[in-house]
Structure formats: structure tokens, C-alpha cells
Amino acid sequence: MLVLALTACSGGSDEAGEGGSGSGEPLKIGTLLPVTGSLAQLGPPEIAGVDLALDEINAAGGLFGADVTVVHTDSSDAQNASVSTASAQELITEGVSAVIGAASSSVTLNVIDDITGAGIVQVSPANTATSLSGYSDFYYRTAPPDTVQGDVLGNLIVSDGAANVGILVFNDSYGTSLRDVVSGVVEESGGTIVYGADGQEFDPAEQNFATIVGDAIAAQPDAIAILAFTDQTPLIVRELVAQGWDMSKTYFVDGNLQNFGTDGDTGFPADTLTGAQGTLPGAYPSEEFQGRMLEIDPELEEFSYGPEAYDATLLVALAALKGGASDGETIQANMAAVSGATDGTECVGWEECSALVEDGEEIAYQAVSGVGPFNDANDPSSAFIGVYEFGEENTYEFSRSEEGVVPES
Structure with missing residues (x-):
């Protein structure tokens, strides 16, 4: 399926708070998660978390009348930095508006300037290094700092x-x-x-x-x-x-x-x-959520950071919906708001939260991982x-x- 290229001028911060009234282009996200390397055990649950969120969104009709698509890439680890460098460039070339990853803080530090410098929102489900707090307006994480x-x-x-x-x-x-x-x-x-x-x-x-x-x-x-x-x-x-x-x-x-x-x-x-x-x-995932992840990947043996990856993906999509466009600037302008930083009605999952956004309401997404709304440093305020x-x-x-x-x- 041909995915239309995303532009960086189809919304921006001026679109914040539009209640999903825009007619944005299809949303394409990328992942930068460990398929190989010293954190490879985290890759399967994190990838399953992303795919589960996309299945939920697309089963409900997608976003802006189209399925949300994903480009999966390998981050490897800090000892194989060339892998993450190449993957980040691939995602930039592919025209993604948001990247879920990396898992390793050192890997993120290797690529964050390239990703966020291109106006792409980066959301890590697992970074914990304190040096990443407030690193960039375009960098967020759904795992708490150390x-x-x-x-x-x-x-x-x-x-x-x-x-x-x-x-x-x-x-x-x-x-x-x-x-x-x-x-x-x-x-x-x-x-x-x-x-x-x-x-x-x-x-x-x-x-x-x-x-x-x-x-x-x-x-x-x-x-x-x-x-x-x-x-x-x-x-x-x-x-x-x-x-x-x-x-x-x-x-x-x-x-x-x-x-x-x-x-x-x-x-x-x-x-x-x-x-x-x-x-x-992270909060211990319920048996129901574990079961949903196993439907995505029946071979999962662990669930570490799967909920955080799921939350990251839903927050990106909800931010695009709220702003009415799928470019990185619009998503960045609305990430804090949909996380509950501006209060709003508590909601769970895509269907409930997206319906509220489309009605013009402020929302407070209730994260499966249990993290609180983003703070001023784009860290979860509690965890x-x-x-x-x-x-x-x-x-x-x-x-x-x-x-x-x-x-x-």
C-alpha cells in the first residue's frame, strides 16, 4: 500500500486543541527497538505493544480515514551503534512522524539529535537515564527516569x-x-x-x-x-x-x-x-492485557515495557487526532495535553479516548503502564x-x- 508522504506544515502548534476536527494525512510511525544486541529480550514485548495499539486503532477505523502504518527497525545496542544510526536514517527517509524507541538510553543518545532535529517526535518506552530529562521538546518517554x-x-x-x-x-x-x-x-x-x-x-x-x-x-x-x-x-x-x-x-x-x-x-x-x-x-500488566499481547505474539515469554510501548503509540495517535494532523509538529504540540497534563476526562483505550477528542473534550489518557501525565521535562510525572x-x-x-x-x- 502506498503511504502518502507526511509534511511538516500540515498543522503545527496552531492546530492544538482542535478536537480532531482536521482532515489530516495518514499517520506513519516508526520503531527503533532491539531485535539484536544486549537488550534483545526487550524487543518482542515492545514491538508487540506497538502492534497491539495499531491493531486497536485500525480495527476502530484508523485515523483520518486511513490505517496507521508502521516501519519496524532494529536499534541493536550501544556496542553496535552503526545499526541504530542506519535505522534512524531509514525512518527519517521513510517520512515517519513519530518514532517509538529506543530501549537503551545510550542508543537514544546516539540518534536523538537526528530524529528530533528532523521534526520527528521520539517516544521511548524504556529509557531511564536522567540526562534525557528535558533533552528536546520532541523527546518523550513513558518510562520514568532512574x-x-x-x-x-x-x-x-x-x-x-x-x-x-x-x-x-x-x-x-x-x-x-x-x-x-x-x-x-x-x-x-x-x-x-x-x-x-x-x-x-x-x-x-x-x-x-x-x-x-x-x-x-x-x-x-x-x-x-x-x-x-x-x-x-x-x-x-x-x-x-x-x-x-x-x-x-x-x-x-x-x-x-x-x-x-x-x-x-x-x-x-x-x-x-x-x-x-x-x-x-511499570505497573504489572493485567492478565487481560497480557492475553492481548499474546494474541499479537504468541511466543512472548516476558512483557517488560510492552505496556509502555502500547501507551507511547496510543499517545502519539491521540495527539495527532487532537491536533487534526499527523505531522511531527502537531503531535508534539498535543502530547502533553492528551496525557492529562491539562486535566480533562479520564479515558482508557483508543475508542473511548478518541471519541472524547472528536467531541472536543480535553482528555487524561489512563496509561496501561500506570505512568502519570507528562511533566515539563516530558517525563511521566509519576510511575x-x-x-x-x-x-x-x-x-x-x-x-x-x-x-x-x-x-x-
Whole structure:
């Protein structure tokens, strides 16, 4: 199907608040999500979240009389920056008005100037680096910055009785940003970071963790947090076990929280991770929403950031509808409003929310991921952080959620 090229002059901020009265061109979005690389486990649920939102929109008649279309591309990771660079250029050439992605904060930092500089709205479902808060008027995220997850993780470690904390952190903007927040929480509570301070990061390409783990354990921590991605984490876990560390005193984060299991390259012997815990931004998705995602991708094994990707896609479409046009400037001008930043009637899903917009009403989209309206830095103003615990099969189960407010930048 031929998709008409989108223009950057079919609305703009002058169209804000038109209640969907315009007759915009078809909306084309792009995705920049990890199909390969160290965050590849996040790609399937994020892509399913986008596709689920598009199915919902198009089943209800689409937008401006046409289906919303998508161009999927691979972001890979920061160690393969040429992949995201090429994908971003492809999406710009394709004439998309919005990009959902990237998952990695470092990948976003590699391409954000090109994407937003082209007048394209970028919405990440998973970026958490604090340096991205308020980076560009055209950049948004439906995951909270590390100030929220770091606060919950730091308090979780302290509440479990740890006073001396070790942090195994890679030298990546995601890892160091989260480390800084966790360290602040621990130290404010009277605790000490005995390993993993500034200057003690490891190279993201590191493959031998014997010395790194040995140095961390030698510092006599009460708990160890692993702030890395999934390609390094199995190596770290195996080294911790080999050096006699009590894995129940280990903490994971969104970048490496996965169902490791007992088989394959990422699996461990049964009972290896029993009692270990991890944190993951976002409200725990309901069984109904998980079922809808499984209809999109029956092979999904995890749902991390799928709700955030779904929310990002619906917010982009609702912003276009509100402004009456599908270009990037119009979408940017209406993103905050449809998220509920200007109050409005609470609504759920495309059909309910779009009907209100078409009636000229202000809306407050109720995010499946539980995030609050965008603040002045284009971050969600509040968010839930899930706490999970590993069982005997090295898979994690939901324990509880904690809601946090995102500090104003």
C-alpha cells in the first residue's frame, strides 16, 4: 500500500486543541527497538505493544480515514551503534512522524539529535537515564527516569537490612545514572557503597569477571546490585556463585531482569537465584492485557515495557487526532495535553479516548503502564516500580508495586 508522504506544515502548534476536527494525512510511525544486541529480550514485548495499539486503532477505523502504518527497525545496542544510526536514517527517509524507541538510553543518545532535529517526535518506552530529562521538546518517554527506580531499589536494599552495598555497574549512561541514584539513597540512609563507586565501572564489552567480582566480594558487602544488560549478567552470576556469594542477597534491574531458567546459555542450575530480587518500571500488566499481547505474539515469554510501548503509540495517535494532523509538529504540540497534563476526562483505550477528542473534550489518557501525565521535562510525572523475586527455577514472580513521583528537573 502506498503511504502518502507526511509534511511538516500540515498543522503545527496552531492546530492544538482542535478536537480532531482536521482532515489530516495518514499517520506513519516508526520503531527503533532491539531485535539484536544486549537488550534483545526487550524487543518482542515492545514491538508487540506497538502492534497491539495499531491493531486497536485500525480495527476502530484508523485515523483520518486511513490505517496507521508502521516501519519496524532494529536499534541493536550501544556496542553496535552503526545499526541504530542506519535505522534512524531509514525512518527519517521513510517520512515517519513519530518514532517509538529506543530501549537503551545510550542508543537514544546516539540518534536523538537526528530524529528530533528532523521534526520527528521520539517516544521511548524504556529509557531511564536522567540526562534525557528535558533533552528536546520532541523527546518523550513513558518510562520514568532512574530517579524513581533507583529510589525504590535503594530503599529495597536498605529495608532488607544491608548497610554496606556493592554495585557491579557497567560504564554506560544507563548503568552509571542508576548507580548514582541508588548510591545516594543508600548513603542518605546511613549506609556505605563499598564497591562500585565512580571509577569502578567495568567495560560493557567485558567477558572475564573473576577479578571484578573478587574485588567486590573482598569489600565485604551485605548486598550486591548488578546494573548491567543481559549479555554480561549470566557471566557475572556464574562468577558470583563460583566465588561463594549468597545469591539471595543479589538485586537485578530492568536491564537484566529476565527469566533465566535452568537451560541454555543464560540458564543456571535450579535454585541458583532463589530469593534474589529485581525492580522493573511499570505497573504489572493485567492478565487481560497480557492475553492481548499474546494474541499479537504468541511466543512472548516476558512483557517488560510492552505496556509502555502500547501507551507511547496510543499517545502519539491521540495527539495527532487532537491536533487534526499527523505531522511531527502537531503531535508534539498535543502530547502533553492528551496525557492529562491539562486535566480533562479520564479515558482508557483508543475508542473511548478518541471519541472524547472528536467531541472536543480535553482528555487524561489512563496509561496501561500506570505512568502519570507528562511533566515539563516530558517525563511521566509519576510511575510504578514493580518488585520481583526469583524462585527455584530462576524465573521471577511479581511481588508488589511501589508508586513514585518524578522530581521536577
